[in-house]
Amino acid sequence: MLRMCVRNICTSNKSMSNSVLLKEIAHNLKIVTVCPNLIIRHFASDIEEDKKLERIYYGPLTPQIKAVKVFSLSSSVAGLLAQPIIIREAATIGSTSLLIALSSVVGFFTFVTPLLLHVITKKYVTEISYDPTTSTYKATTINFFLTPKELDFKVDDVVVPDIPGMFTTLLAKNKPLFIEARHFTNPKYYAKMMGYDKPMDFKLGEQDTADK
Structure with a gap:
């Protein structure tokens, strides 16, 4: 009798655990099936928006403007990094006029040139x-x-x-x-x-x- 009861309890527990596992698997499958639909809908909406837009104009100077601005910004960063070294070397010479001249030249190419390029190119439609x-x-x-x-x-x-x-x-x-x-x-x-x-x-x- 005890063996029969134990078997019945084990089989009932197994059936309950199997049902719980099946429910969890079904729930996870629902989530997995819903997520791709959402992703597909998101990408489909982006593709539809891109298809609605028609490019009617392209500025031919766009690559040149980007290249010049990249060079200007990189030179400005290099000037900022080199400015303390230049000031220190000029200070060792002891000439105040040379220090002012070097600081003005480095400051011009560091700050004025990128701003001037931006003022000229900010209106250009790419x-x-x-x-x-x-x-x-x-x-x-x-x-x-x-x-x-x-x-x-x-x-x-x-x-x-x-x-x-x-x-x-x-x-x-x-x-x-x-x-x-x-x-x-x-x-x-x-x-x-x-x-x-x-x-x-x-x-x-x-x-x-x-x-x-």
Whole structure:
């Protein structure tokens, strides 16, 4: 009798443990099957967003600008690292004028050159993408640390100045941008962006009604 009871208890425990293991395995399988679906959906949404955007412009000077900025930033870092050594060596000579001259030259190439390059190149548009579903343009520029900076705008946000400034073709949300018409994949995008498709105003000036 005792053996029978022990066998029954063992078989019941085994069946319970097997059922628990099966439940855990089924739960884990559900998690495993759900996670790939989420990952697939995430990547599918990113691919769909990329397909919506059409690249309509590419700045041909983008590689050169990146190379010049990389060289400028690397030289600035090297100048910062070498500045204490240069000052120490100049101090051993004992000439104050030489110390001031060396410090000014090193400081110019360390701080002024990268800032000057950034002021010149921050308006240069490296790429423009167009979303036909929302009629939205996405302009990409390069910031001080060589990371892309994107700006979303529409045609209504564009203002073409009567007297464009230096390296400024248009203003998108009050941000100056520099683009070239010949590098668009289709001239209609440039014409629409610049407002050439709108009716022209031939009014030469407002006349004073009092003089009439």
